[in-house]
Amino acid sequence: MIPDLLYFFLKLCRAALVFFGVHYLFNYFGPWPLADSLFYKIHIFNFIASLLMYVVVIVAFHKTRDLAGFAFLTSSVFKMLVSFAFLIPFVLPKLEYSQNFALQFCIVFVSYLIFESTITIRKLNK
Numbered sequence: 577m578i579p580d581l582l583y584f585f586l587k588l589c590r591a592a593l594v595f596f597g598v599h600y601l602f603n604y605f606g607p608w609p610l611a612d613s614l615f616y617k618i619h620i621f622n623f624i625a626s627l628l629m630y631v632v633v634i635v636a637f638h639k640t641r642d643l644a645g646f647a648f649l650t651s652s653v654f655k656m657l658v659s660f661a662f663l664i665p666f667v668l669p670k671l672e673y674s675q676n677f678a679l680q681f682c683i684v685f686v687s688y689l690i691f692e693s694t695i696t697i698r699k700l701n702k
Contacts, residue, residue: 608676622688
């Protein structure tokens, strides 16, 4: 179980650096820049949420291999609900950056979700 977690952590760190780099370039050169604190909040939240979500999947994979896919779906839905709760304080006040923050958060969220899905499908197919 520990080697699987370490393997995922290294893959997640590499993917997070790529997502961070691409998003940073877009944020720096793009037409809708975010404040640095908001930019970092997006990536820190998604990194931690992905890491915690995949721990649940690995534990389910090693305890009951048949339910690992279900654990992935359940943890993905839970991660989405937590993401909505995370977005509420930034979007409800309708500040000037609210729409921009929500859009960029959703794009980064989907990037992490695609990465997690790919890793999980490969793991389940072994």
